[in-house]
Amino acid sequence: MLAASFDRAGRRICNELLYGATIGDHMVRRHDGHAYLVVDRAILHRARQELRTQTVLFQKAQMAYLFTRGHTKGASPAAIATRAGIDPQGLERTLTDYNETARQARTDPLGKPAAYLQPLVSGPYYVFDCSLDSSMFYPCPMITLGGLRVHDDTGLVLREDGTTVEGLYAAGRSAVGVCSNSYVSGLSLADAVFSGRRAGAHAAGAA
Numbered sequence: 347m348l349a350a351s352f353d354r355a356g357r358r359i360c361n362e363l364l365y366g367a368t369i370g371d372h373m374v375r376r377h378d379g380h381a382y383l384v385v386d387r388a389i390l391h392r393a394r395q396e397l398r399t400q401t402v403l404f405q406k407a408q409m410a411y412l413f414t415r416g417h418t419k420g421a422s423p424a425a426i427a428t429r430a431g432i433d434p435q436g437l438e439r440t441l442t443d444y445n446e447t448a449r450q451a452r453t454d455p456l457g458k459p460a461a462y463l464q465p466l467v468s469g470p471y472y473v474f475d476c477s478l479d480s481s482m483f484y485p486c487p488m489i490t491l492g493g494l495r496v497h498d499d500t501g502l503v504l505r506e507d508g509t510t511v512e513g514l515y516a517a518g519r520s521a522v523g524v525c526s527n528s529y530v531s532g533l534s535l536a537d538a539v540f541s542g543r544r545a546g547a548h549a550a551g552a553a
């Protein structure tokens with residue numbers, strides 16, 4: 347991920363190489379649900395080349411949209427910022443710091459590895475709006491995490507005072523589970539199968 351990500355004030359969102367759900371966490375909790383990915387001509391050219399070999403069919407369609415209509419283009423960072431609704435001075439300031447960090451091979455304060463720090467200097471510049479409500483053509487994918495507190499052994503829903511509600515079970519993402527606070531791919535289905543089986547077994551026993 348050679349692109350850099352910014353919020354509406356022009357501040358960096360996070361290390362862009364983080365896992366997708368972690369980036370989403372930064373975006374929603376710390377940056378008002380807004381994130382703008384900025385690239386220059388050189389990086390966009392490279393991304394277009396990689397499109398042929400590094401994406402599956404439905405992603406090709408999404409990227410075709412992003413590379414044609416789904417972006418904002420401008421001759422300078424200030425121009426794209428103004429068009430995309432980002433504070434131009436904030437973006438220019440942060441981008442200057444980012445470029446200096448890359449040029450001088452300094453440590454990125456947000457932890458992006460040096461191999462992925464490339465100065466964004468060859469205009470025109472492009473902004474991809476990755477915000478929660480960005481576009482119906484490129485919707486922001488989401489899954490729910492967390493849910494009702496349940497009894498560990500039965501899956502019965504717990505009241506606030508810790509007593510169980512007889513006959514009411516929660517499972518999958520309706521129930522608290524291993525991925526209630528954060529997410530890594532693969533956590534949800536196993537947890538849903540486990541909690542569904544737990545509730546089903548207890549309900550069958552109760553019946």
Ligand SMILES: Cc1cc2nc3c(=O)[nH]c(=O)nc-3n(C[C@H](O)[C@H](O)[C@H](O)COP(=O)(O)OP(=O)(O)OC[C@H]3O[C@@H](n4cnc5c(N)ncnc54)[C@H](O)[C@@H]3O)c2cc1C
Pocket residue numbers: 487488489517518519520531532533534535536538
């Ligand atoms: C694109 C994508 C990729 C994912 N990849 C992975 C992965 O690789 N590994 C992983 O572990 N997890 C993955 N997940 C997450 C995982 O799929 C979900 O967290 C999981 O399916 C949740 O299971 P669930 O049974 O709690 O809810 P759901 O699967 O959403 O089931 C809820 C069911 O309730 C039904 N329903 C809703 N309202 C009503 C109603 N009023 N009456 C009757 N029925 C109703 C719905 O139609 C649905 O069938 C992915 C999710 C997405 C979106």
